[in-house]
Structures are given as C-alpha cells and as structure tokens.
Amino acid sequence: RKEVEQDPGPFNVPEGATVAFNCTYSNSASQSFFWYRQDCRKEPKLLMSVYSSGNEDGRFTAQLNRASQYISLLIRDSKLSDSATYLCVVPLTDSWGKFQFGAGTQVVVTP
Amino acid sequence: DVKVTQSSRYLVKRTGEKVFLECVQDMDHENMFWYRQDPGLGLRLIYFSYDVKMKEKGDIPEGYSVSREKKERFSLILESASTNQTSMYLCASSPSGGVGANVLTFGAGSRLTVL
Numbered sequence: 381r382k383e384v385e386q387d388p389g390p391f392n393v394p395e396g397a398t399v400a401f402n403c404t405y406s407n408s409a410s411q412s413f414f415w416y417r418q419d420c421r422k423e424p425k426l427l428m429s430v431y432s433s434g435n436e437d438g439r440f441t442a443q444l445n446r447a448s449q450y451i452s453l454l455i456r457d458s459k460l461s462d463s464a465t466y467l468c469v470v471p472l473t474d475s476w477g478k479f480q481f482g483a484g485t486q487v488v489v490t491p
Numbered sequence: 492d493v494k495v496t497q498s499s500r501y502l503v504k505r506t507g508e509k510v511f512l513e514c515v516q517d518m519d520h521e522n523m524f525w526y527r528q529d530p531g532l533g534l535r536l537i538y539f540s541y542d543v544k545m546k547e548k549g550d551i552p553e554g555y556s557v558s559r560e561k562k563e564r565f566s567l568i569l570e571s572a573s574t575n576q577t578s579m580y581l582c583a584s585s586p587s588g589g590v591g592a593n594v595l596t597f598g599a600g601s602r603l604t605v606l
Contacts, residue, residue: 412593423581423597424534467534471593477522477541477585478549479595483533 383407384470386482393458393489400454401485403468413451414469415442418484424467428453458489494518497582497598504605510569512601514582521587523565524595525549525557527578534581540565541587572605579603 383406393399405413412431416424428435430451434443441454455462468482498513516523524539526549536549538557546557554576558566565584569576582598585591 414594416595421600421602423600424595425597426594429594469595477539477547477587478536479593481534483531 382483384468384480384482386466386468386485388483389486389488391485391487393455393462393487395458395460395489395491397458398454398456399458399487400452401466401487402450402452403482403485404448404450405468405470405480406449407470407473408446408449409473410470411473412471413442413444415440415451415453416467416469417464418467419464427466455487458487460489460491463487463489495582495584495596495598497580497601499601500599502601502603504572504603506571506573506605508572508605510572510576510603512567512569512580512582512603514565514567514598515563516565516582516584516596517563518584518586518596519562520584520596521562522585523559524583524585525555525565525567526581526583527551528581528600529578537567537580569603572603574605577603577605 415427417427418424430442439456465484467484470480472478495516525537526534540546540559556568580601583595
C-alpha cells in the first residue's frame, strides 16, 4: 500500500458545481498536511495547509479525519481556472525534511 | 515575490553527456531539494540538502550528484546522461523552522530530454 494515496481521477465537474476528493495517509503520527495545485506542465504551488481539523480559504475547504486517516479537499462553485492536478503532501515524521507525495487528483472543470 | 529559479526550462542532451541543472532561491531557506516527476510515478526525491555543503540521498539518487557551495544555490549533476533520465526536474526549498516550516516552494521545473 502506498503511504499517501489519492484517486487519480479525472473528476469532470460542471462549472459552478462542487467537487470533493480525498487523500489517505498511512502514518498515524502525521501532524501536518498540505494541498498543492499543479497546472499542466507547471510547478506545484501551495494551496492550503492543514494542521488541525481543517482549513477554509474562500471556495476551498480542507478537512482532516484523523480516525480514518484521510484529508479531503472540497471546491465549491468550481471555476474553469480550478482545472488542475491537486497533490496531497505529508511531511515524514521519522525523517526530518522529507515529504511523501500523493500521485495527484486531476480535476477538469467544464463549461 | 519569493522565488526559486531554475536556470534551464528545456534541455535536450545526448546519451553520455554531462548535465548541470542549477537552482537558486532568494528566501534564505536552509533546505533545498531536487525531485523528478514522471507520469504515473509522481514526485520522487533525488537529493536534498539541509545546509551548505550538506547533502542527503533521497529515494532515487543513482546516476545523480549534487552540489551546494552557497546557501542559495543547489545544483543537480547528471555525470553521464541516459535516456531513462528524461524527465521533469523540480527544485524546491523550505525553511527549517518557524512560519512556513514544511512548506515547499518549487521552481518552474527543467524538462530534460536525453536522446
């Protein structure tokens, strides 16, 4: 089993709709979690950090479920510009400075 | 605007050539990283450095070496490029503590093709 797993998608979402997807992690000791977005052929950029139960930034909400060991990302009122791959990143707890990356979830927002 | 700058966006090299990929950050970050990203495999750590002249192997260091002579610069070297090193190479940096610890800032990437 991969240590950080994501549904690769693609999630095809009509403009204006809501989409949500999860990232499961295997290390129960993980304390912080990050969502990055990566546009096609571009670098990943930080979208949100999650340190406790969740975080909200405008149309984006991240939630942490420690019991089931997953974080979710919800995008409300989807825009065409939200089309991207969303990467889940979890710092390693036993190897300082290193990170585990999910393979990414592709979201395609359609007109 | 803080930045991680990778000197070459696109490179085409021949098998056996030596390749230098340069990365410079202006955020005074202690940690710097080199990843490669391939379809279906995600990001894989090649090397990272937590201080000047310090380096640690990542998950796939074979065929690569690195150099960090100054805090702001982290270079990736392919001593003898091979076709299986065709990939997108991403440099990143992060502070070692304080606000933003564990937050990675990536460069724009260097897409290397080895013929």
